[in-house]
Amino acid sequence: MFIYNVTIKVRASVAEDWLSWLNNEHIPEIIDTGCFVEAVVLKLLEIDDSEGPTFAVQYKAESKASYNLYIEKYASVLRQKSFDKWGDAFIAFRSVMQVIN
Numbered sequence: 001m002f003i004y005n006v007t008i009k010v011r012a013s014v015a016e017d018w019l020s021w022l023n024n025e026h027i028p029e030i031i032d033t034g035c036f037v038e039a040v041v042l043k044l045l046e047i048d049d050s051e052g053p054t055f056a057v058q059y060k061a062e063s064k065a066s067y068n069l070y071i072e073k074y075a076s077v078l079r080q081k082s083f084d085k086w087g088d089a090f091i092a093f094r095s096v097m098q099v100i101n
Contacts, residue, residue, distance in 0.1 A: 001099040002067050004036070004059040007044075011089040012052035018086060019055070027057065029078060035070035036061050067096060 010018045019041075027039045036059040044054040061067040082090075 002061045002064055003097045003099065004061060004067055004070070005056055005095045005097060006059070006092055007054065007056045007094075008090050008092045009054045010052045012049075014086065014089045015053050018090065021085065022055075022057070026078070026082065029081075030059060030070075030074075033070055033074045035059075035066045035074065064098075 023041065027041070030036060031039060038060045040058045040060075042056045042058070044056060047054055061070070082092075
């Protein structure tokens with residue numbers, strides 16, 4: 001199992017609308033690519049959230065090939081859709097992890 005982790009700091013003024021969009025539009029679009037089998041949304045705690053909350057979304061892929069397919073075929077279009085909708089109201093950091101046990 002591989003986890004594609006996206007950590008996102010969201011401007012406080014749009015956080016509620018952004019979270020609704022994430023859960024109702026963005027995550028379903030990503031899951032619909034067939035590259036991931038599940039997504040989990042987490043909120044980071046014990047950090048400075050004076051400018052807005054920070055979330056992590058962990059997308060689970062059954063293989064590295066599935067993750068690679070997402071990056072090669074879908075990632076740039078879906079990232080652009082995010083920027084088109086939210087502009088600079090968020091900043092994202094991405095990482096990939098392999099589940100060991």
